[in-house]
Amino acid sequence: xxxxxxxxxxxxxxxVEGQLIVSNRQELKSTVLDQLDKGARKVLVDFGRTSxxxxxxxxxxxxxxxxxxxxxxxxxxxxxxxxxxxxFELTKLDTLFQISESRERALESF
Amino acid sequence: xxxxxxxxxxLRREAELAASQLTESWEEINLLYSIGxxxxxxxxxxxxxxxxxxxxxxxxxxGLGAIYVHDAPRGLLNPVAVLGADAAALPPxxxxxxxxxxxxxxxxxxxxxxxxxxxxxxxxxLVRRGAMLAVPVLWTTPQGSIxxxxxxxxxxxxxxxxxxxxxxxxAAIATQIGTAVQIDRLVKASVAQERLAHEMQMAHELQMxxxxxxxxxxxxxECAARVEPAEHVGGDFYQxxxxxxxxxxxxxxxxxSHGYPAAxxxxxxxxxxxxxxxxxxxxxxxxxxxxxxxxDELTQTEMFLTICYVVVDPTxxxxxxxxxxxxxxxxxRADGTTERLAASAAPLGLGSKAPSxxxxxxxxxxxxxLLFTDGISDARDEAGAVLGxxxxxxxxxxxxxxxxxxxxxxxxxxLEGHMGGxxxxxxxxxxxLRN
Numbered sequence: 001x002x003x004x005x006x007x008x009x010x011x012x013x014x015x016v017e018g019q020l021i022v023s024n025r026q027e028l029k030s031t032v033l034d035q036l037d038k039g040a041r042k043v044l045v046d047f048g049r050t051s052x053x054x055x056x057x058x059x060x061x062x063x064x065x066x067x068x069x070x071x072x073x074x075x076x077x078x079x080x081x082x083x084x085x086x087x088f089e090l091t092k093l094d095t096l097f098q099i100s101e102s103r104e105r106a107l108e109s110f
Numbered sequence: 111x112x113x114x115x116x117x118x119x120x121l122r123r124e125a126e127l128a129a130s131q132l133t134e135s136w137e138e139i140n141l142l143y144s145i146g147x148x149x150x151x152x153x154x155x156x157x158x159x160x161x162x163x164x165x166x167x168x169x170x171x172x173g174l175g176a177i178y179v180h181d182a183p184r185g186l187l188n189p190v191a192v193l194g195a196d197a198a199a200l201p202p203x204x205x206x207x208x209x210x211x212x213x214x215x216x217x218x219x220x221x222x223x224x225x226x227x228x229x230x231x232x233x234x235x236l237v238r239r240g241a242m243l244a245v246p247v248l249w250t251t252p253q254g255s256i257x258x259x260x261x262x263x264x265x266x267x268x269x270x271x272x273x274x275x276x277x278x279x280x281a282a283i284a285t286q287i288g289t290a291v292q293i294d295r296l297v298k299a300s301v302a303q304e305r306l307a308h309e310m311q312m313a314h315e316l317q318m319x320x321x322x323x324x325x326x327x328x329x330x331x332e333c334a335a336r337v338e339p340a341e342h343v344g345g346d347f348y349q350x351x352x353x354x355x356x357x358x359x360x361x362x363x364x365x366x367s368h369g370y371p372a373a374x375x376x377x378x379x380x381x382x383x384x385x386x387x388x389x390x391x392x393x394x395x396x397x398x399x400x401x402x403x404x405x406d407e408l409t410q411t412e413m414f415l416t417i418c419y420v421v422v423d424p425t426x427x428x429x430x431x432x433x434x435x436x437x438x439x440x441x442x443r444a445d446g447t448t449e450r451l452a453a454s455a456a457p458l459g460l461g462s463k464a465p466s467x468x469x470x471x472x473x474x475x476x477x478x479x480l481l482f483t484d485g486i487s488d489a490r491d492e493a494g495a496v497l498g499x500x501x502x503x504x505x506x507x508x509x510x511x512x513x514x515x516x517x518x519x520x521x522x523x524x525l526e527g528h529m530g531g532x533x534x535x536x537x538x539x540x541x542x543l544r545n
């Protein structure tokens with residue numbers, strides 16, 4: 001799994017490629033915390049190239065979102081595949097995040 | 111003296127020298143044999159080290175001696191045997207003590223013969239008088255030698271300093287000590303490993319005993335359940351409650367991650383829920399009370415759990431439930447359809463919203479309650495494909511009339527067939543009930 005960070009206006013986009021699971025979740029967290037330290041306040045996590053998120057991956061998304069909110073920012077998600085969308089709906093995690101169907105929509109929403 | 115007389119005298123001297131060398135070699139060989147015997151019959155490293163040190167000092171002619179063994183975690187060379195000095199008073203030497211001869215020999219992995227006027231470290235002063243001969247204790251592997259400690263001799267007997275022969279002999283003995291030290295470490299590691307494996311097995315058995323026997327619901331309900339942790343212990347669990355008037359409470363939970371941290375949250379949840387299920391007959395009220403009980407622990411550990419609590423009341427023909435983020439909770443109907451008991455709130459520990467109670471019709475003796483965790487539906491085959499919720503539901507539906515035990519067996523047969531003997535990545539739990 002790799003993370004790619006790009007900047008679009010004042011939004012930092014983190015693209016997750018592969019799986020977000022117990023072994024790499026801390027890496028994603030430190031990537032996002034780094035962005036926060038550098039002053040980023042709008043973070044978009046793009047899951048367009050993510051096949052699977054396990055329960056610890058979900059946990060880290062929620063804790064990152066809390067952290068960003070505490071810093072006065074906003075963390076949003078985009079591009080979940082059908083399985084991941086279902087997972088967020090079944091676990092009601094869709095109520096904790098603003099989720100967009102594409103990167104473009106997400107960028108417009110900020 | 112005649113020429114003949116000179117020859118005889120020379121021959122005699124040579125013969126005496128040869129005899130002396132032979133005696134010396136015999137003593138050395140004898141010493142090596144003795145050490146072999148000592149190592150063969152001694153049980154502890156300390157006993158072996160003390161005996162070996164005594165034998166070397168005797169053979170080489172040294173009044174003081176010590177064997178140091180490396181304690182890597184603490185960065186020390188600890189004396190394990192001392193001769194000619196008070197063992198209790200001899201301190202360990204730190205491996206970064208640059209003044210110490212012992213340390214230099216250990217770090218450079220080379221013997222050193224320090225003449226009487228060479229300064230050494232203060233911490234080895236008790237076993238130093240005059241010259242000091244120190245050689246590294248090495249364990250030789252195909253990748254190279256690993257330093258394990260140092261053996262030092264001092265206070266040479268008489269006026270003779272330690273010789274190159276003494277150094278060679280001490281190096282040979284140090285190799286044997288190295289083998290003994292390494293064997294001692296391997297034995298200790300093996301004993302510790304065995305103890306750990308035993309303790310982990312005990313923890314597994316203890317956790318399995320926390321789960322109630324499905325037969326405890328008889329005669330109110332027929333139930334079957336199975337939990338398989340991915341490690342010795344895990345965070346998937348179920349709980350069953352007899353609530354009176356024929357009502358039955360069934361709970362399934364899945365703590366994020368697995369292993370010991372998850373098992374602790376699981377035990378905490380079960381003990382809190384045992385109280386709340388009896389004092390709150392409304393499922394959402396019970397989960398709300400549970401949320402309060404676990405709040406601090408979940409915040410501190412950054413863990414969370416999906417949980418679904420169902421109360422089946424066959425007399426009223428109603429099933430009531432509260433679901434906090436648990437994805438796989440179903441009722442299998444007589445007409446072959448399945449109804450999902452959908453979550454009304456995010457998992458405990460993640461969201462701030464409390465789950466609410468929903469209800470659906472329940473036909474006693476016909477409908478089947480099926481709860482399982484994602485360790486079952488997300489199990490992967492060798493190619494990485496997930497089993498999927500739908501296949502679990504199909505197997506359960508086909509066996510609906512056969513009863514809970516046959517459903518659990520069928521789902522696990524499906525699961526094992528899919529995984530093909532692979533090791534599960536996550537805990538797996540299933541509970542099935544009809545009444």
